Amino acid sequence: MDGDYDLEMNNVQRVARPYNCVEDSMSSTDTPEVDLKQLMDELRLVELGVIGHVDFSMSSTDTPKFDDKIKKQMMDALRVRDQGENIIGLCGPRKMVEAFVKTVIRRAERDQLFEKIVTATVTKKPDITNIQMQIGDAIGLNFDDKTDVAESTCFMFFRNSKNTRTVERASLLCAKMKELQTVLVVLYDLHGRLDLGEIGIPFGEDHNGCKILLASTNLEVLSKEMKVHKLIQLSET
Numbered sequence: 001m002d003g004d005y006d007l008e009m010n011n012v013q014r015v016a017r018p019y020n021c022v023e024d025s026m027s028s029t030d031t032p033e034v035d036l037k038q039l040m041d042e043l044r045l046v047e048l049g050v051i052g053h054v055d056f057s058m059s060s061t062d063t064p065k066f067d068d069k070i071k072k073q074m075m076d077a078l079r080v081r082d083q084g085e086n087i088i089g090l091c092g093p094r095k096m097v098e099a100f101v102k103t104v105i106r107r108a109e110r111d112q113l114f115e116k117i118v119t120a121t122v123t124k125k126p127d128i129t130n131i132q133m134q135i136g137d138a139i140g141l142n143f144d145d146k147t148d149v150a151e152s153t154c155f156m157f158f159r160n161s162k163n164t165r166t167v168e169r170a171s172l173l174c175a176k177m178k179e180l181q182t183v184l185v186v187l188y189d190l191h192g193r194l195d196l197g198e199i200g201i202p203f204g205e206d207h208n209g210c211k212i213l214l215a216s217t218n219l220e221v222l223s224k225e226m227k228v229h230k231l232i233q234l235s236e237t
Helices: 002-019 036-048 068-079 094-110 128-138 146-151 153-158 166-178 219-225
Strands: 087-091 116-123 183-190 210-216 230-233
Touching: 068 087, 068 094, 068 230, 087 094, 087 219, 094 116, 094 183, 094 210, 116 128, 128 166, 210 219, 219 230
Parallel strands: 087 210, 087 230, 116 183, 183 210
Antiparallel strands: none
């Protein structure tokens, strides 16, 4: 048992090092309380490529407590394989949304709901190329690898292209994602309408196993501009 614990701690230290842990600069009285099991779970998800990073700035006592009904609504929405509920909107304060999504990802991973879970950040001025790259990296698609293009028989006419343009990346991304039976795409920090087709994210009749979770602080962006199929709101009260 001691050997297993030491191994886990070594893994925590190894993975945590790149994320700017500041334990050397903090006194023992300043060290925050940390839920070790939760931290290890999140670090494992980082190593698997499920989430991009672990936020070490929030202590366990600061972690929001979410209503079980809200969590159940989200997990039920993720489980449904219905073309009418492919796009889910999550609205609330940014920190709360990020914490909630981490909880959802952990549960989805535990319950093996998806073959792959990928995340990407949109920002106020969306960079379609950057979003495509984030998703492509997460699902193992190298846009610069000509073998990926050659093997995609639906898009043979791209094989002699020197530079893969946005529409070509979208086609390759769409084809690659369709190889996954189930996939969850989480898009953070949505500020306005985003063309999912331009990015290359398939859903509905195109890929019923693809769920898209859109996170925003703006309710109208989700309900009116993105017209999400299901909307879940988080409240600080």
